[in-house]
Amino acid sequence: MTQPSTPPIAPSDSTSPSDTKIASGWMHTARFLTTAPQLEHLPALQVPEIAFVGRSNAGKSTCINTLTQQKRLAFASKTPGRTQSINLFALGKHNLTDAVLADLPGYGYAAVPKEAKLRWQRVMANYLRTRPNLMGVVMMCDPRLGLTELDEILLDVIRERVADGLKLLLLLTKADKLTRTEGQKVLSITQLQCGGGEAMLFSALKKQGVDEVSQRLWQWAHPPVPLGQDTSAPSTADEAPAPVAPPGHSA
Numbered sequence: 001m002t003q004p005s006t007p008p009i010a011p012s013d014s015t016s017p018s019d020t021k022i023a024s025g026w027m028h029t030a031r032f033l034t035t036a037p038q039l040e041h042l043p044a045l046q047v048p049e050i051a052f053v054g055r056s057n058a059g060k061s062t063c064i065n066t067l068t069q070q071k072r073l074a075f076a077s078k079t080p081g082r083t084q085s086i087n088l089f090a091l092g093k094h095n096l097t098d099a100v101l102a103d104l105p106g107y108g109y110a111a112v113p114k115e116a117k118l119r120w121q122r123v124m125a126n127y128l129r130t131r132p133n134l135m136g137v138v139m140m141c142d143p144r145l146g147l148t149e150l151d152e153i154l155l156d157v158i159r160e161r162v163a164d165g166l167k168l169l170l171l172l173t174k175a176d177k178l179t180r181t182e183g184q185k186v187l188s189i190t191q192l193q194c195g196g197g198e199a200m201l202f203s204a205l206k207k208q209g210v211d212e213v214s215q216r217l218w219q220w221a222h223p224p225v226p227l228g229q230d231t232s233a234p235s236t237a238d239e240a241p242a243p244v245a246p247p248g249h250s251a
């Protein structure tokens with residue numbers, strides 16, 4: 001008996017299983033690149049950078065570890081507000097870094113002295129306004145608190161850049177603590193508040209939103225190549241564990 005040899009039909013929509021696999025494989029390549037206590041210590045990079053920001057205890061470290069499927073990439077700090085450096089993680093195949101994640105210090109922790117708080121607000125605002133290769137921002141927010149004043153300030157800081165094409169994703173973390181109805185309600189409110197950005201529910205505990213967020217970040221870092229340009233790096237390679245860097249990018 002001969003087996004029918006019908007080739008599988010390549011899925012083409014943006015939520016296909018193969019896309020999910022590529023995006024999560026890509027996220028899994030994350031490794032520590034460097035840490036910068038001050039803006040001027042950040043290396044100049046050519047690859048797209050995606051910043052993770054959020055109020056202290058919003059679930060940022062847990063989110064980064066979940067997305068990258070690594071237990072301790074971002075330290076889930078026992079002392080909130082202590083991580084006062086920008087940590088960079090490289091993404092992409094070894095020696096072919098095609099994006100970086102920037103983990104920014106959590107803000108808003110009550111016990112941090114006012115001086116230090118203000119300093120970090122300035123550093124963060126500066127970073128978000130001026131970092132040349134910054135192409136996307138993921139803001140994490142505890143949906144039971146909603147957007148806090150500091151979240152609003154940072155959203156205001158990036159408003160112009162978002163209008164100019166900076167990507168923005170607002171993640172409502174710990175969604176497992178909400179009922180379905182509560183989740184949908186806070187999602188639609190936040191969607192209205194995050195002008196120009198996109199809001200999503202996320203739970204590290206229930207793995208809710210993990211595939212969607214990974215795919216979104218992958219899409220941000222690998223925009224479709226305009227017609228007429230060489231596309232030697234296919235964005236939907238079948239079983240590729242990690243993507244090929246776009247032309248002209250290096251770590």
Ligand SMILES: Nc1nc2c(ncn2[C@@H]2O[C@H](COP(=O)(O)OP(=O)(O)O)[C@@H](O)[C@H]2O)c(=O)[nH]1
Nearest residue numbers: 056057058059060061062076077174203204205
């Ligand atoms: N129920 C629940 N708790 C979470 C989730 N993500 C984080 N947490 C908890 O929230 C607290 C703060 O998380 P962490 O990642 O350290 O927050 P960060 O200060 O923003 O980095 C910790 O106790 C986590 O265990 C989640 O998806 N569900």
Ligand SMILES: [Mg+2]
Nearest residue numbers: 061075076077
């Ligand atoms: Mg943390």
